[in-house]
Each structure stands twice: as structure tokens, then as C-alpha cells.
Amino acid sequence: DQQVKQNSPSLSVQEGRISILNCDYTNSMFDYFLWYKKYPAEGPTFLISISSIKDKNEDGRFTVFLNKSAKHLSLHIVPSQPGDSAVYFCAASAHTDKLIFGTGTRLQVFP
Amino acid sequence: DADVTQTPRNRITKTGKRIMLECSQTKGHDRMYWYRQDPGLGLRLIYYSFDVKDINKGEISDGYSVSRQAQAKFSLSLESAIPNQTALYFCATSASRGTDTQYFGPGTRLTVL
Numbered sequence: 185d186q187q188v189k190q191n192s193p194s195l196s197v198q199e200g201r202i203s204i205l206n207c208d209y210t211n212s213m214f215d216y217f218l219w220y221k222k223y224p225a226e227g228p229t230f231l232i233s234i235s236s237i238k239d240k241n242e243d244g245r246f247t248v249f250l251n252k253s254a255k256h257l258s259l260h261i262v263p264s265q266p267g268d269s270a271v272y273f274c275a276a277s278a279h280t281d282k283l284i285f286g287t288g289t290r291l292q293v294f295p
Numbered sequence: 296d297a298d299v300t301q302t303p304r305n306r307i308t309k310t311g312k313r314i315m316l317e318c319s320q321t322k323g324h325d326r327m328y329w330y331r332q333d334p335g336l337g338l339r340l341i342y343y344s345f346d347v348k349d350i351n352k353g354e355i356s357d358g359y360s361v362s363r364q365a366q367a368k369f370s371l372s373l374e375s376a377i378p379n380q381t382a383l384y385f386c387a388t389s390a391s392r393g394t395d396t397q398y399f400g401p402g403t404r405l406t407v408l
Contacts, residue, residue: 195336218396227299227385227399273337280347282353283397285330285338 187211188276190286197293203261205289207274210255214276218283219248219259222271231272232259264293298322299400301386304360307406316371316403318386326389327369328397329361331351331382338385344369376407 189208197203205219215236220228234241234248234257241248247260261268271290275283304404308314317406320326329341330353340353342361350361357381362370373380388396 186335190337220399225401227387227401229399230396233396275338282340282343287335287337 186287187214188274188284188286190274192289193287194292195291197264197291199266199293199295200263203259203264203268203291203293205259205261205272205274205291207257207259207286208255209257209276210254211276211284213278214284215279216277217248217250218275218277219246220273220275220285222273223272228273250265256286261291264291265295266293266295273278296369298388299388299398299402301384301400301403302401304339304401305404308406309408310377310408314373314376314405316373316384316386316405317329318369318400320367320386320388320398320400322388322398323366324388324390325366326390327363328387329359329371330367330385330387331355331380332385332402333382341371341384373405373407376405378407381407 206229218229221231222228232243232246234250250257269292271288273288276284302317325346328343330338332338339355344350344363360372383402385402386400389397
């Protein structure tokens with residue numbers, strides 16, 4: 185049973201526009217959520233996180249929104265840049281350091 | 296130099312062979328993890344270790360074993376490799392407390408023929 189779901193395997197966005205990546209979860213015990221970014225031939229790198237006590241966290245062009253009632257989080261990238269083209273994984277944890285990852289969304293930002 | 300290194304980066308082996316993947320880190324973290332990535336399945340946890348004397352199974356540990364030789368080293372072994380263990384393997388580390396952020400190595404691409 186997939187506890188963390190990313191239903192869009194891919195997303196294509198024009199440079200300068202907003203990219204919105206979505207993630208749904210089923211476990212109400214999750215209290216910490218993260219987004220990781222992965223380029224080909226590299227390991228995932230941490231991008232941004234949010235605690236369940238917040239509904240928004242912003243870091244430069246990246247903002248994560250958390251809707252606990254809907255068990256949904258999203259990552260907004262504004263403005264999108266070609267260097268943002270990568271696979272994005274959302275992940276969640278419940279009071280531990282064990283992360284449950286989603287299946288990933290491949291973002292392509294075109295000129 | 297990279298904080299988390301994995302060797303080898305690529306490996307092709309045959310069914311039934313024993314193979315070891317190695318991970319080293321210079322971040323001084325106590326916690327280390329092994330994941331595998333398969334297309335369409337994301338990253339799945341194989342084993343994790345919160346310190347040298349603590350080893351725990353993840354969600355897909357069957358067919359794998361691990362050894363935590365030191366704080367900085369965590370090895371993953373496939374005792375008898377099979378084709379469905381063909382995947383991308385990642386090692387990760389995290390600090391001992393206060394954060395769930397994990398730092399990943401560059402990965403090992405393993406092919407079992």
C-alpha cells in the first residue's frame with residue numbers, strides 16, 4: 185500500500201512560469217514532510233521541508249504547502265528555470281527518521 | 296570531496312553471485328540508510344542503522360544483509376543476487392537527532408544478469 189503518492193509521473197512547464205508538484209499521503213501519523221530533487225546520475229538532494237504544525241514554508245523560489253485535512257502537500261516553484269528540470273520526490277515521516285518516499289515526478293522546464 | 300561516497304558506481308553481476316556495495320560518509324552522522332530505486336516505485340528502504348550497534352530492517356530487506364563496520368561505513372550485501380535485484384541503490388545519512396533530513400550518496404547502478 186503506497187502511503188505517499190505522486191500521481192503525476194511527469195510535468196512540463198515553460199521557463200518563467202509556475203511549476204506545481206503534488207503529493208498525497210494516507211497516514212495521518214506523518215508529522216514531517218520533505219521534498220527532494222534528483223538529477224540523473226546523482227543522489228537525491230534535500231530541497232525543502234515542512235512540519236505538520238505549519239501550512240506553508242517558503243525558501244526563495246520554492247514554497248511547500250500542506251493541507252492536513254486533505255492529506256495533501258504541494259511544491260510551488262516560481263519562476264521555473266531550466267535548471268529545475270529534475271525528478272522531484274516527496275517524502276514523509278512519523279516521529280522517526282524513517283522516510284517514506286513517493287514515486288517521483290519528472291519536471292521538465294523548457295525555454 | 297563528496298560527503299557520502301558509494302562504491303562501486305556501476306556493477307554487472309550474474310545470478311547467484313555474492314556482491315557487496317559500500318558506503319562511506321564524512322559528515323559525522325550516526326544514522327545511515329540503504330535504499331533502492333526502481334522505475335515507478337520511488338525509493339524504498341532496505342536497512343537502516345542508528346548507530347554502530349543498531350541495525351534495523353526496512354520495508355524490503357529480504358535477500359539483503361548489512362554490516363555497520365564503523366560510524367562512517369555501512370555496507371549492503373546481496374548473498375545470492377537475482378535479476379529482480381537489478382536497481383539503483385542509494386546510501387544516505389542523517390544526524391543523530393533533531394532532523395529528518397537525509398543526505399544521499401551518488402548511487403550504485405546494479406545489474407544482475
